[in-house]
Amino acid sequence: MTTRAVRGYRTISKDAACLLAGAIPWDLDARAFADVFWRCAEARAGGSNPPPDVVRRWRNDARETAIEMWRERLENPQVSVDLVLAIRPVLKEWLDRKTGALSFRLTQVLTGHGCFGRYLCEIVGREENTRCHHCDADRDTADHTVMACPSWIGQREALTAAIGPDITLPALVRALLRGDPDWKAVEDFAEEVISAKEEAERIREREALDPRRRPRRRRRANNGDNNIPP
Known part of the structure; x- marks a missing residue:
């Protein structure tokens, strides 16, 4: 449910989904409801x-x-480490924010689960390696896309002009918390860059399915034996 709420891929962890959705884990939420129930029952x-x-x-x-209790539980994360460490210091502010809805592509940038070489290769197995198709980098990740890939210089300049020079993941989270203008700047970057990466991926997939681009299979010589298939 939380994964669907943040428009994330099913591969993101429970911790990431709950954090992005601002949903306290059910066991802790149930404990809070139980505490209030018993205090009311004791008073009555x-x-x-x-x-x-x-x-x-x-x-x-x-x-x-x-x-x-949730903050303490997240002190030594085992999964979604970068995202947890980015949100944990501002957990209360993130949960209490009044504006800002996560889009499909913004969630990809925050989680690293999306149109990135590392995700496509190591997590879903749709590509043979983790390289970036937009530059010469061997490993394409969300951090690489946001901070380093030269194909997105223009979008990066627009982002830093809006939120400042620090565009690490913790800085992006803090920018989202500052309100609508900064939220929109981060979201616009995600929408423009990830949509371009998605289109490039669709082109690669179409080319892979195009029989004119497939290498021809070499016919085996049968030395005149018609019983041997080509």
């Missing part, structure tokens, strides 16, 4: 009915506790 057992503002405060306290 004592003969009082807690007023709405008190219940609201209990809910906020329980949520704060759940977020802090």
Whole structure:
């Protein structure tokens, strides 16, 4: 459900999906609800009915506790390490933000799961190697695409002009949290660059299926024996 909410590929981890969706893991969320339930039950057992503002405060306290427990759980990530380390320092701000919806291509940039050589080769096995098809780099990743690939110099200049020279993943997350103008700058970069990479991938796939571009199979000599297939 969270993967679908952030428009991500099914290959992204549960931690990445929950973080991007701003969804506290269900076990911690359930613990928060249970805490509020038992506090209300204890108050009613004592003969009082807690007023709405008190219940609201209990809910906020329980949520704060759940977020802090989640932060501790993410202290030594085993999966989606770069994304977790980028969001964990600003976890509360990320969860409480009021604007900003993740697009399909922005999620690719944040997770590294998308139209990148590393993902296409090592995770889904659709390409033979991890090289970048847009420059001479041997390893195409989200970081390479955002910070280094010379094919995207123009888009990179527009991004740095909007959010500043630091375009590492933690800096992109902080930029998204600053509000609509910076969010749009990061999203525009992702949309333009990833859509171009996707189109290049579609062209490669069409060429691979084009029989005129396939190497011809060499016919085996049968030395005059008609029973041997060519």
